[in-house]
């Protein structure tokens with residue numbers, strides 16, 4: 001059966017008043033979306049047929065020609081294909097053109113920098129307290145995602161282009177969550193975009209809380225303030241809802257659930273075990289790592305590597321959490337070579 005891909009559409013004027021053609025004429029019926037033979041090649045377009053053709057065109061029908069007869073049509077009717085709108089190549093959207101350019105830039109980036117090994121780059125970033133390379137690599141990669149797949153991907157690309165441009169606290173969480181998810185074999189751009197947007201938006205609810213509270217280490221907050229602080233997940237989701245931000249349901253779950261913990265000790269839903277999605281745990285563990293290391297939880301800054309060692313050894317420290325599930329937890333604590341670090345500390 002012939003489909004729309006087998007035809008191109010012409011206007012009545014393109015027949016140039018002739019009444020015999022070396023190509024076939026078809027009629028496209030827009031109601032039934034079907035193409036029917038109207039006039040065979042080298043058969044006369046009689047007055048009766050011409051009136052019938054006009055009647056069909058008047059009712060919304062379109063004259064169609066088989067693409068395999070394109071050359072015959074253009075030669076016989078003396079047209080260049082640029083004069084037939086349906087033969088013109090589809091103009092690429094500006095964002096698609098930009099993506100093609102970004103794919104080329106990524107190729108050049110890889111050629112110049114070689115294979116990007118997240119684990120060793122993460123170690124270097126921790127050692128130097130400089131995450132520029134991690135953030136830059138994440139940006140170069142994310143902006144090559146296709147813009148036509150989902151709203152969340154488009155938003156992930158937009159947020160990456162506008163915000164993932166320098167080494168700061170939020171960008172460390174976004175880039176590390178993204179690259180960490182890839183080490184857990186999450187490679188689908190739709191899924192990765194959920195993680196990127198989830199990491200970007202999980203804390204927009206902070207904008208609704210008093211600044212003095214946000215500057216106080218979590219463990220120093222009173223019970224009432226702490227309860228208010230814990231509302232940031234719901235506040236983030238509320239802002240997304242009222243702002244009518246079109247993101248996937250899974251991305252919303254990441255935002256609401258990034259403080260849920262496997263043991264049921266998290267918030268806001270005290271979810272337990274498998275009821276917490278892996279993606280929420282990924283953003284949760286990465287955010288917790290950076291929050292703890294920066295002193296936002298207990299008030300004292302600590303190198304990221306030593307936080308990971310404490311997590312690996314399950315060394316209890318007030319505010320340090322371990323409850324992210326074995327898979328995610330083990331992936332994080334093996335991100336750095338902890339034996340080497342211990343040797344360094346011992347020396």
Ligand SMILES: [Fe+2]
Nearest residue numbers: 202203258259
């Ligand atoms: Fe949070």
